[in-house]
Amino acid sequence: MDTRAESMQRWERAEIERSSVEATLTPDAALRVSPDTLDRYAAPSLDTAFPLEYAYHLLGNVHGRRILDFGCGSGANSVLLANRGAHVWGVDISEDLLRLARRRMAVSGRPDGASFIAGSAHDLPFPDGTIDVVFGIAILHHLDLDLVWREVRRVLKPGGRAIFQEPVRNSKLIRFVRSLIPYRAPDISPFERPLTDAELQRFATGFSRWSVRPFALPHVQIGQVLPLVRDYYQMLYRWDRRLLDAMPRLAYFASIRVIELTK
Template identity: 60%
Template structure:
């Protein structure tokens, strides 16, 4: 398994180097209206990323690990919310980009960065109040990652993740009929299953999960003529899932919170 993890990580480092090379400074400067969405979002929001940030609560002065920080989009937001941020990523190129992002947005040095593996975090046990990861678990070996997240959290600490999930056999079959793969997708990433989410959370004392994104949301995002309706699609998505939770297996995103 260690050899397989190393293969995954080498592929991710290669993909990340290409991403860093093709990211201009203009894309690193945050849009203030968009950033404001994540500073104090409501718990009832219909947007998964807003919900992940709502779960954070008040993190001023707390140590928050941006788990798989990449180019620092969430590092910037966490720093804006007053957290003591540590960004960890396997890619030195993306960490350099994250540092550049903070500087361009007026927060140079607002986070500490570590180049390291999510499967073997170079951090002390019990050193983190919150682990925050967006679209990272589906790149990783879940058992090793769960163990490491649990290890670095303080007692009572929380981990919050937003991940792609494909749990419907019908949707998995339909997706196999569409062989398109986005160019920025690494070869080893895959949507999780509900069983994998449950297994990841098993070593924690508490877990909550909320589902988002019925298929029409993804279709609206993917087709340029429909993108103007994306906010309406999310509102409909939220309303349907509140009234018909039986639709959960057909959703494509989960936001989970686990507590040590």
């Protein structure tokens, strides 16, 4: 029988292999972050309909703060965080993606805007209580939540915050049907999976306070894959916000959560 350590080694090898594929699929031309994108995430409003904008709204004033870009990948968020004046540390298990992250910072005009470290999210290379904000976009669903919960709490300063955006699939029927479909894209690891609201609630245990906001009802998900509808995704997200505000019980069917936790 595998030990926990052996399971983690297999898990992380799979993530490194997935990340290598992701790196090969990222063209150099896509690395530069445009001024329009920098402006978009500089100060989003509270009532934004878009999950990533809401995550950046939650950041508030992070000028001079030490932020961990958790599972930074190719550094797309590292550039945006540096643009907000934060001291950014990016951690990822993939050296291939970290090379892209360094290039992205350079071509986006911020060659010294972040420091990148290769390391495991299950064993972060930081002392206790040294991080003001852990910021992670679509990362928890790749990981062992118990180990990550321990590490996030460990590295955060007292009163520090963690902000995550994650895919969620609550429906047992949909999860079962998806499990019957053998296809898996090459840049998806065998261990990643959408989370559930119950898992996020357990992850919040031990934090002094937490909040969550749902996004992306099924019409948004469908619109993102239909060519004739894809151009109208902004309108779909705005409908999404109105529906969720008017009928909060629909949140069960929403496929994205943005969660903020305070140590």
